Amino acid sequence: MPFFRFPKKRNQAHRKSALRWQSHEVQITRKTMKSIRLRVRDNGELALSCPHGITDHEIIRFLDARSGWVEQQLQRVMAANHSKAEQNNARQVSLWGKAFCIEVRPAIKTPFEIDQQNATIFIRTPIQHQQEIALLHQKIWRGALQKYMEQALPRWQDKMGVHTKFSGIRNMKTKWGSCNVTRHRIWLNVQLAQYPRSCAEMVLVHELVHLLEASHNKRFYQLMDHFLPDWRHADQILKTQVMSV
Numbered sequence: 290m291p292f293f294r295f296p297k298k299r300n301q302a303h304r305k306s307a308l309r310w311q312s313h314e315v316q317i318t319r320k321t322m323k324s325i326r327l328r329v330r331d332n333g334e335l336a337l338s339c340p341h342g343i344t345d346h347e348i349i350r351f352l353d354a355r356s357g358w359v360e361q362q363l364q365r366v367m368a369a370n371h372s373k374a375e376q377n378n379a380r381q382v383s384l385w386g387k388a389f390c391i392e393v394r395p396a397i398k399t400p401f402e403i404d405q406q407n408a409t410i411f412i413r414t415p416i417q418h419q420q421e422i423a424l425l426h427q428k429i430w431r432g433a434l435q436k437y438m439e440q441a442l443p444r445w446q447d448k449m450g451v452h453t454k455f456s457g458i459r460n461m462k463t464k465w466g467s468c469n470v471t472r473h474r475i476w477l478n479v480q481l482a483q484y485p486r487s488c489a490e491m492v493l494v495h496e497l498v499h500l501l502e503a504s505h506n507k508r509f510y511q512l513m514d515h516f517l518p519d520w521r522h523a524d525q526i527l528k529t530q531v532m533s534v
């Protein structure tokens with residue numbers, strides 16, 4: 290006859306929930322354990338596990354008593370993530386929506402060389418400082434966007450029947466592009482070269498449409514739909530960033 294032994298105490302399942310504490314969302318797991326454990330994850334999330342009987346109120350009290358420690362841990366995590374991002378920037382750069390590796394090859398003749406096929410950018414000497422890295426990224430983007438503008442601008446001007454007196458590229462903090470309708474000048478943000486080409490195209494067409502319609506009114510969007518029916522797709526990609534057109 291088979292012998293069945295039942296556990297003395299049935300393990301209760303893990304119960305997951307979340308609660309707001311200060312500006313944080315705390316992930317809570319209630320399970321069979323004796324004490325409360327709090328962890329600050331690498332992504333800055335707070336994770337707490339505790340016995341089943343502990344109430345949310347008790348958890349808040351527990352957290353309040355440890356707010357100094359949490360702050361310290363969050364700062365440590367943020368510093369680690371920041372330096373990880375810096376190291377990453379020195380090793381790779383996004384160009385037209387694709388990640389390119391940055392590699393050192395002292396023999397190259399220009400400050401940098403782009404190998405499209407292998408998605409690699411060669412530089413002569415290693416770079417480490419944040420400023421140097423940012424400068425390199427901007428040089429790469431500027432060159433790529435310049436090349437794109439040289440062929441796309443005349444094509445779109447012809448198609449739309451507009452004419453610019455000046456077009457340029459610059460690094461902007463709050464806008465993807467701008468247009469001075471009286472002076473017929475347009476600017477594109479150098480950072481556009483990070484995203485798929487359709488994004489630079491959308492901003493270019495947007496600024497050129499301003500030469501036909503200065504404000505963002507119904508006619509403006511009708512013209513956008515007419516010239517670039519798929520513009521909303523690229524707009525959506527850029528909207529996940531923090532700048533506007």
Ligand SMILES: [Zn+2]
Binds near residue numbers: 495499505534
């Ligand atoms: Zn606009």
